Amino acid sequence: MPDLTSSRLPLLRLAEFGFRYRGTETPALEGVDLTLHPGEAVAVLGPQGAGTSTLARAAAGLLGEHGHSTGVRELRDDHHAGMLGDDPEAQLTGLTRTVREEAALPGRLLGLPLPECLERAEAGLQELGLAGLAERALDTLSGGERQLTALSGLLTLRPSVLVLDQPSQALDAGARRRLARSLRAFRDAGGAVLLTGHQHDDLTATCDQVLFLDQGRPAAITPEGARPDQRPLDQHGIWDARRAPAVQDLGRPGPVPRGEVLLHVRDLSVRRGSTPVLDGVALDLCAGEVTALLGANGSGKSTLLGALAGLLAAEPGARITGPGGVELGAAPAHHRARHLGWVGQDPGDQLSASTVRAELVRAVPLGPGGRRLRRADRVRASAQREHQVEQVMQTAGLSGLGQEHPYDLVPAQRKDCVIASALLLRPAVLLLDEPTLGRDAAGMRRLSALVRSFTTAGGAVLVATHDRRWAAEIGDRQLRLGEHRPSSGHA
Numbered sequence: 001m002p003d004l005t006s007s008r009l010p011l012l013r014l015a016e017f018g019f020r021y022r023g024t025e026t027p028a029l030e031g032v033d034l035t036l037h038p039g040e041a042v043a044v045l046g047p048q049g050a051g052t053s054t055l056a057r058a059a060a061g062l063l064g065e066h067g068h069s070t071g072v073r074e075l076r077d078d079h080h081a082g083m084l085g086d087d088p089e090a091q092l093t094g095l096t097r098t099v100r101e102e103a104a105l106p107g108r109l110l111g112l113p114l115p116e117c118l119e120r121a122e123a124g125l126q127e128l129g130l131a132g133l134a135e136r137a138l139d140t141l142s143g144g145e146r147q148l149t150a151l152s153g154l155l156t157l158r159p160s161v162l163v164l165d166q167p168s169q170a171l172d173a174g175a176r177r178r179l180a181r182s183l184r185a186f187r188d189a190g191g192a193v194l195l196t197g198h199q200h201d202d203l204t205a206t207c208d209q210v211l212f213l214d215q216g217r218p219a220a221i222t223p224e225g226a227r228p229d230q231r232p233l234d235q236h237g238i239w240d241a242r243r244a245p246a247v248q249d250l251g252r253p254g255p256v257p258r259g260e261v262l263l264h265v266r267d268l269s270v271r272r273g274s275t276p277v278l279d280g281v282a283l284d285l286c287a288g289e290v291t292a293l294l295g296a297n298g299s300g301k302s303t304l305l306g307a308l309a310g311l312l313a314a315e316p317g318a319r320i321t322g323p324g325g326v327e328l329g330a331a332p333a334h335h336r337a338r339h340l341g342w343v344g345q346d347p348g349d350q351l352s353a354s355t356v357r358a359e360l361v362r363a364v365p366l367g368p369g370g371r372r373l374r375r376a377d378r379v380r381a382s383a384q385r386e387h388q389v390e391q392v393m394q395t396a397g398l399s400g401l402g403q404e405h406p407y408d409l410v411p412a413q414r415k416d417c418v419i420a421s422a423l424l425l426r427p428a429v430l431l432l433d434e435p436t437l438g439r440d441a442a443g444m445r446r447l448s449a450l451v452r453s454f455t456t457a458g459g460a461v462l463v464a465t466h467d468r469r470w471a472a473e474i475g476d477r478q479l480r481l482g483e484h485r486p487s488s489g490h491a
């Protein structure tokens with residue numbers, strides 16, 4: 001990055017900036033003023049649909065051919081902006097095999113000499129705590145490890161302005177601290193940072209200013225250097241992940257005798273490659289309870305959920321018993337799916353239809369006889385299925401999105417689509433992998449309500465999350481994975 005410290009000229013300036021996507025009538029952004037000087041960091045927060053991701057792309061200069069812009073966007077001569085997008089499934093290029101290759105790729109595409117690319121990649125990986133994973137195949141990484149790999153690649157380009165859309169997604173507290181340190185060093189060297197998203201967290205809290213967006217328009221801005229307090233965050237629909245948990249707000253009953261055990265697990269050990277990731281996990285999921293699954297990036301949360309769903313093989317000796325004592329240890333995944341609804345970390349892995357409605361219709365079997373139903377029964381079963389789909393779309397906040405392609409939805413809605421599919425099979429247990437990613441305050445409330453209504457109806461939920469506030473609010477119990485040794489305790 002060129003030396004910037006001597007100058008107070010802005011690195012990036014948006015003035016009266018507006019943008020309208022092609023084929024739409026309402027502008028996604030209007031009248032946005034934003035200036036980033038060397039050393040500064042600004043957060044732009046808004047509820048889902050407020051235009052924060054569009055603003056991130058505009059700042060990074062990536063909107064060009066997608067629509068029509070008005071006003072001014074100026075990036076200082078000889079400088080460039082780099083951006084990490086909000087879709088965890090689209091952050092890796094798919095062109096490389098290992099972490100080192102992926103981190104070095106952006107430089108190679110720029111035409112930098114290979115040794116320099118590798119040197120920069122090494123430094124980026126070191127800084128973000130990934131040096132030990134340099135040789136790892138990308139398809140073996142956990143969600144947080146993937147996100148940090150993408151960020152290391154971006155850092156090798158040495159941009160002057162870093163634009164990060166919801167960068168804390170999927171990161172544990174330690175990784176967030178490392179990232180905050182690395183952004184501080186980046187700013188001290190004269191760079192500027194723009195963070196966008198729907199949540200206030202440890203990273204947005206390090207910014208000099210917070211600009212709130214509402215329906216594409218600036219709604220408020222905090223005074224420089226002041227931290228936003230509770231009121232504007234609530235007013236603008238932002239989920240405050242740093243707030244102390246408000247357990248009483250959820251109307252959770254006090255300690256009650258545990259309900260029927262719906263999933264009983266003992267001696268569950270799983271290896272990934274040659275690495276032992278889970279070692280003798282024991283847990284009981286009971287009717288009416290939410291168990292929050294916590295642990296650092298790479299501690300094995302997705303591995304545990306995947307092994308319970310029958311998607312990853314457990315070491316011999318594991319005992320897994322489902323509702324009513326049904327033996328699941330040797331059952332294949334499609335058999336377990338009748339009892340255990342698995343919603344994995346990457347919703348894209350579980351979506352295959354071209355519309356949300358088609359995806360959900362496909363999830364429901366058409367009566368016990370399937371295609372062999374008589375015509376009249378089939379008509380009745382289809383109408384019933386339509387009704388079920390309609391209802392679940394409402395519960396999951398997908399009303400009005402039935403004709404959308406799942407990949408046109410934002411990541412949180414894509415996850416809702418997979419949650420809805422799982423609910424349609426009426427499982428006794430829901431296994432949710434990081435369902436809070438990318439949600440604003442209303443999205444978090446909807447998720448809490450959905451989880452609670454599932455347990456109130458007698459189900460059990462095991463949910464992996466890095467959001468400690470939400471874990472404390474929703475979890476009746478907590479199971480913490482760490483150092484490959486699980487420890488469980490009550491919330």
Ligand SMILES: Nc1ncnc2c1ncn2[C@@H]1O[C@H](COP(=O)(O)OP(=O)(O)OP(=O)(O)O)[C@@H](O)[C@H]1O
Pocket residue numbers: 139140141142143144145170272273274275277295296297298299300301302303304345
């Ligand atoms: N084939 C493999 N070989 C070696 N290690 C692997 C393999 N597959 C996964 N791992 C490692 O297993 C560990 C557990 O991964 P998992 O995805 O379960 O973690 P997680 O707790 O869900 O993490 P995150 O919070 O980042 O999503 C990670 O360190 C991951 O890199």
